[in-house]
Amino acid sequence: MTELIDGNAVAEQIRTDLQDSIETLADAGVRPGLATVLMSDDPASETYVSMKQRDCEEVGIEGIHVEIDEDAPAQELYDTIDDLNADPEVHGILVQMPVVEQVDKRRVLRSVDPEKDVDGFHPENVGRLVAGDARFKPCTPHGIQKLLEHHGVETEGAEAVVVGRSDIVGKPMANLFVQKEPLGNATTTVCHSRTADLAAHTREADIVVAAAGVPEMIDGEMLKEGATVIDVGINRVDADTEKGYELVGDVDFESAKETAGAITPVPGGVGPMTRAMLLYNTVKAAGAQQGVDVELP
Numbered sequence: 060m061t062e063l064i065d066g067n068a069v070a071e072q073i074r075t076d077l078q079d080s081i082e083t084l085a086d087a088g089v090r091p092g093l094a095t096v097l098m099s100d101d102p103a104s105e106t107y108v109s110m111k112q113r114d115c116e117e118v119g120i121e122g123i124h125v126e127i128d129e130d131a132p133a134q135e136l137y138d139t140i141d142d143l144n145a146d147p148e149v150h151g152i153l154v155q156m157p158v159v160e161q162v163d164k165r166r167v168l169r170s171v172d173p174e175k176d177v178d179g180f181h182p183e184n185v186g187r188l189v190a191g192d193a194r195f196k197p198c199t200p201h202g203i204q205k206l207l208e209h210h211g212v213e214t215e216g217a218e219a220v221v222v223g224r225s226d227i228v229g230k231p232m233a234n235l236f237v238q239k240e241p242l243g244n245a246t247t248t249v250c251h252s253r254t255a256d257l258a259a260h261t262r263e264a265d266i267v268v269a270a271a272g273v274p275e276m277i278d279g280e281m282l283k284e285g286a287t288v289i290d291v292g293i294n295r296v297d298a299d300t301e302k303g304y305e306l307v308g309d310v311d312f313e314s315a316k317e318t319a320g321a322i323t324p325v326p327g328g329v330g331p332m333t334r335a336m337l338l339y340n341t342v343k344a345a346g347a348q349q350g351v352d353v354e355l356p
């Protein structure tokens with residue numbers, strides 16, 4: 060029987076546990092603050108940001124939202140980041156990606172104060188993660204580690220295949236898997252768009268993390284019997300629904316579940332975990348900046 064890995068349930072558990080940490084901060088007179096910055100009219104980005112703000116409100120994090128006209132000069136975004144870096148009530152800063160054309164993405168990533176960089180994308184934080192001394196683990200791969208932990212999936216000695224090498228999912232996921240620490244110690248292969256024979260790799264994997272952004276590209280035939288399959292993909296495909304589309308993952312769920320031992324659904328798998336880990340990083344940031352010892356779930 061294939062186990063369904065329920066991201067909504069694990070995320071809810073983490074959010075509940077985070078309440079204790081938020082109370083500890085409140086006792087010390089600290090309310091964690093997360094600033095989201097949106098400089099885009101892209102509907103998906105707008106949805107992501109509003110969900111993050113709603114999450115903050117629900118757990119007692121102060122949400123600060125800054126919206127910048129997408130045609131404004133890039134300097135307006137750089138100045139906003141400087142202001143938020145200097146604001147003591149703001150402990151975490153998230154600039155919603157992708158950024159618009161006129162903005163230099165690398166400059167944005169470098170200019171967020173590394174101590175407020177709750178996405179974990181600043182080069183200093185990327186370096187610390189690789190060196191095994193992470194300050195903030197990027198939310199999606201960190202959430203995947205938590206899913207594996209909650210479902211008792213052993214990574215030590217396991218063959219893990221990460222499909223995708225993006226800076227936000229694939230690379231940090233692989234870096235976490237190879238760390239000499241709990242939820243690491245996996246023998247890790249990174250596959251990408253130039254991989255010659257993807258199936259040859261995925262068929263050997265005890266754990267597959269699919270983050271390619273290609274609808275349903277991994278099916279049951281490409282998996283090893285009993286593998287744990289983590290589907291990061293969120294892809295819109297045309298469908299006969301009210302909205303005219305539906306969301307599917309990078310894994311063909313119906314066929315994969317015949318072979319997999321455990322699998323995440325889309326939606327309701329990795330997505331809610333990404334959101335929960337942003338709250339986690341914000342609470343961690345607030346504790347560190349205010350010198351309050353907080354226990355984290």
Ligand code: NAD
Nearest residue numbers: 199223224225228251252270271272291292293329330333
């Ligand atoms: P990206 O486009 O930056 O990177 C995709 C990666 O996949 C690239 O490294 C590319 O080399 C690889 N790739 C593309 N086609 C491939 C193929 N045919 N075979 C093997 N590898 C291939 O994407 P991303 O930002 O990492 O996101 C990946 C997917 O995950 C997207 O669908 C995105 O919407 C989704 N996503 C979900 C969450 C979440 O919380 N659930 C978070 C981030 C991204």
